[in-house]
């Protein structure tokens with residue numbers, strides 16, 4: 001569901017790409033966590049990466065209870081019984097990097 005759009009190289013377009021991806025994450029976060037709760041904090045505990053580093057979101061409690069195939073690299077993502085599949089992990093660094101790139105500082 002996260003697009004990896006083709007942007008020409010360059011600082012400005014990289015920022016635009018980061019902002020677009022972050023916007024998508026925030027839309028999902030706000031829809032999932034509801035109003036009055038911190039969507040940014042929600043993202044920190046619900047965004048994961050596949051073994052190849054593609055971001056995906058686990059809804060509800062943030063525990064993986066479903067597995068799927070990454071649409072970009074065909075790797076196994078998610079998990080079962082609240083245990084992440086091999087190579088999957090929380091995307092703390094990636095989310096922080098998107099924020100830094102999109103933040104325009």
Ligand SMILES: [Zn+2]
Nearest residue numbers: 050054070073
């Ligand atoms: Zn992937």
